[in-house]
Amino acid sequence: MTSVKLFKTIAFIGFGLINSSLARVVKTKGLAEKIHAYSRSEATRAKIKKLNIVDNIYDNSAEAVKGADLVILGIPVGATRDTVSTFASSLSPGTIITDVGSVKQSVIDKLSSVLPENINFVPAHPIAGTEKSGPEAGFETLFEGHWCVITPTKNTDKEAIKKVTKIWESAGMQVAEMDAQYHDLVLAITSHIPHLVAYSIVGTVAELEDHLKTEVIKYAAGGFRDFTRIAGSDPVMWRDIFIDNKEAVLEMLGRFIEDLTALQKSIRWEDKEALESLFNKTRLIRKGVVALKQD
Amino acid sequence: MTSVKLFKTIAFIGFGLINSSLARVVKTKGLAEKIHAYSRSEATRAKIKKLNIVDNIYDNSAEAVKGADLVILGIPVGATRDTVSTFASSLSPGTIITDVGSVKQSVIDKLSSVLPENINFVPAHPIAGTEKSGPEAGFETLFEGHWCVITPTKNTDKEAIKKVTKIWESAGMQVAEMDAQYHDLVLAITSHIPHLVAYSIVGTVAELEDHLKTEVIKYAAGGFRDFTRIAGSDPVMWRDIFIDNKEAVLEMLGRFIEDLTALQKSIRWEDKEALESLFNKTRLIRKGVVALKQD
Numbered sequence: 001m002t003s004v005k006l007f008k009t010i011a012f013i014g015f016g017l018i019n020s021s022l023a024r025v026v027k028t029k030g031l032a033e034k035i036h037a038y039s040r041s042e043a044t045r046a047k048i049k050k051l052n053i054v055d056n057i058y059d060n061s062a063e064a065v066k067g068a069d070l071v072i073l074g075i076p077v078g079a080t081r082d083t084v085s086t087f088a089s090s091l092s093p094g095t096i097i098t099d100v101g102s103v104k105q106s107v108i109d110k111l112s113s114v115l116p117e118n119i120n121f122v123p124a125h126p127i128a129g130t131e132k133s134g135p136e137a138g139f140e141t142l143f144e145g146h147w148c149v150i151t152p153t154k155n156t157d158k159e160a161i162k163k164v165t166k167i168w169e170s171a172g173m174q175v176a177e178m179d180a181q182y183h184d185l186v187l188a189i190t191s192h193i194p195h196l197v198a199y200s201i202v203g204t205v206a207e208l209e210d211h212l213k214t215e216v217i218k219y220a221a222g223g224f225r226d227f228t229r230i231a232g233s234d235p236v237m238w239r240d241i242f243i244d245n246k247e248a249v250l251e252m253l254g255r256f257i258e259d260l261t262a263l264q265k266s267i268r269w270e271d272k273e274a275l276e277s278l279f280n281k282t283r284l285i286r287k288g289v290v291a292l293k294q295d
Numbered sequence: 296m297t298s299v300k301l302f303k304t305i306a307f308i309g310f311g312l313i314n315s316s317l318a319r320v321v322k323t324k325g326l327a328e329k330i331h332a333y334s335r336s337e338a339t340r341a342k343i344k345k346l347n348i349v350d351n352i353y354d355n356s357a358e359a360v361k362g363a364d365l366v367i368l369g370i371p372v373g374a375t376r377d378t379v380s381t382f383a384s385s386l387s388p389g390t391i392i393t394d395v396g397s398v399k400q401s402v403i404d405k406l407s408s409v410l411p412e413n414i415n416f417v418p419a420h421p422i423a424g425t426e427k428s429g430p431e432a433g434f435e436t437l438f439e440g441h442w443c444v445i446t447p448t449k450n451t452d453k454e455a456i457k458k459v460t461k462i463w464e465s466a467g468m469q470v471a472e473m474d475a476q477y478h479d480l481v482l483a484i485t486s487h488i489p490h491l492v493a494y495s496i497v498g499t500v501a502e503l504e505d506h507l508k509t510e511v512i513k514y515a516a517g518g519f520r521d522f523t524r525i526a527g528s529d530p531v532m533w534r535d536i537f538i539d540n541k542e543a544v545l546e547m548l549g550r551f552i553e554d555l556t557a558l559q560k561s562i563r564w565e566d567k568e569a570l571e572s573l574f575n576k577t578r579l580i581r582k583g584v585v586a587l588k589q590d
Contacts, residue, residue, distance in 0.1 A: 224486065
C-alpha cells in the first residue's frame with residue numbers, strides 16, 4: 001500500500017542552504033513522489049548530484065518545472081523576475097509556486113508581472129538559516145522550532161496556502177500569516193539591519209592599518225567574532241535583500257544612526273546615567289527574547 | 296607531603312563572572328593555600344557562601360587583603376580608584392595586585408596614584424566572558440583556549456608578571472604582552488564597538504511602537520537575536536568601559552559611522568557593485584578569524 005503524497009513533483013529552483021535543507025525534509029518524510037532541482041551553475045549541479053537527494057537535476061529551469069505541482073524558488077531575490085520569466089510558460093495550470101525570500105513585497109510585485117493567472121503564488125519566508133551557503137551547507141533540522149511567515153495577498157489561493165503551510169510544518173516550523181509590507185519592516189529590524197551593521201563594522205576592520213588588523217583578527221573575542229560570523233553570509237543574497245527592501249531598511253537605518261549618534265554624545269559627555277539607563281532597557285528586551293525561546 | 300602553592304593567600308576583590316570563574320580554577324588546581332573574597336553587596340556575599348569555593352568572605356576590603364600575596368580586582372573599571380584607596384594601606388609590602396578590566400591605560404593611571412610604591416601592580420585582561428554576570432554565572436572552563444593580555448609599564452616587576460602569567464596559564468589561557476594604549480585600541484574594535492552597536496540597535500527596538508516591538512521580539516532570528524545576547528551584558532560594567540576607554544571608542548565609532556553612512560548611500564543608489572565588493576571583503580575577514588580558531 002502506498003500512501004498519498006502531499007505533492008507529485010516538487011521542483012526546487014536554486015539549491016542553496018534553504019532549498020537543499022528543505023529537499024532533505026521532503027525526501028526523508030516522503031512529501032513528494034519526485035524531486036527536481038535546477039541550478040544554473042555546473043559546480044552546484046555537481047554538488048547536488050553527490051548529495052543524492054533529488055531524482056532529476058536540470059540546467060534548464062523550464063525543463064525542471066515541467067509536470068511539477070509545486071515549484072519552490074530558492075534564489076537571490078534580485079534574480080526572481082528573470083528566472084521566473086524563463087520558465088513561466090512551462091508551468092502547468094494550477095501549479096503552486098512559492099519562495100523562501102527574506103523580502104516579500106518586491107517578490108510579490110515581480111511575480112505578479114510575469115506569472116500566468118492560472119498559477120497560484122504563495123509568498124513565504126522560512127526564518128531560519130546559518131551564515132553558510134551552497135547545497136552542501138544544508139541540513140534537515142535547519143527549520144525546527146523556527147517561524148515561517150506567509151504573506152498572502154487578497155488574490156492568494158486558500159488551498160495553496162494550506163499546502164505550503166503543510167510543507168513547512170513538516171519541516172518543524174510554526175507558520176504565521178502577515179501583511180507583506182509589515183513583514184518587510186519587521187525583518188528590516190530583526191535581520192537586515194543587524195546584517196548591515198555587522199557587514200559595516202567588519203568592513204571598517206578590513207580598512208584598518210595592517211598591523212592593527214592582524215591584532216584585531218587575533219584577539220577577536222565575543223562581540224566582533226559574532227559580527228564576523230554574520231558578515232560571512234552570502235554576498236549576492238544580501239546585496240539583493242538590501243536593495244529589494246530598500247525603503248524599510250533605510251527607514252530603520254535612519255532611526256539606528258540617530259540613536260547611535262545620541263549614544264556617541266553620551267560617551268563624549270560621560271553621561272553615566274544615560275548609558276546605564278539604556279543598557280538596563282536593552283537587558284529587558286533580551287529577557288523578552290529569551291522568555292520566548294532559549295538560545 | 297604538601298606541594299608548594301603558587302600563592303599563600305589570594306584575595307578576590309569583587310566576585311562576578313570573571314573572579315568567581317578564576318576562583319574555581321584556583322581551588323580545583325590548588326594554586327593558593329587560602330582564598331579570600333570581598334563583595335560590598337550582601338546579596339553577592341550570600342551567593343558566594345553558597346558556592347563553597349572561598350575560605351573567607353569579607354564585607355570590608357581592607358580586611359580581605361590582609362596577609363594576601365595576590366589581590367585580584369574584578370570590579371567595574373570605574374570603581375577602581377575608590378575601591379583600591381580603601382584597602383591600599385592594608386596591603387603587605389611586596390604584594391602583587393592585578394586586575395581583569397577590559398580597559399588598561401585608565402586602570403594603570405588610577406592605580407599609580409593610589410598604590411604604595413612597594414606594591415607590584417600587573418595590569419591584565421583575560422579576554423573571555425559571557426553576557427551573564429554575578430558569582431553564580433562563573434564556571435571553571437570559561438578561560439580555556441582564550442587570550443589573556445598583560446600590559447606592563449616600564450616599572451612593572453618581572454617576577455610579578457611571571458606569577459600572574461602562571462595563574463592565567465593554569466586557567467587554560469595563552470598569555471601575550473602588549474602596550475596598554477594599543478590594547479585599548481584593539482579592544483575598542485574587537486569588543487567595545489560591537490557591544491556599543493548591539494546596545495544601540497536593541498535600544499532602537501526598545502523605542503519602537505508597541506505592536507512592532509512585539510513582532511520584532513517574536514520573530515527575532517539570527518542577527519537581532521545575537522545582538523540581544525550581547526546587549527544583555529552587565530550595564531554598569533559596560534557603562535564604565537565606554538567612559539574609561541572614551542578616546543579609542545570615539546575614534547573607532549567615528550570610523551564606523553563614516554563607513555555605515557557610505558553603505559547607506561550605496562543602498563539608496565542601489566550600487567550593487569559597491570555592496571557586493573564590501574560583502575566579499577568581509578567574508579575574507581571571517582575566513583581569517585575562523586582560520587585562527589574554530590567557533
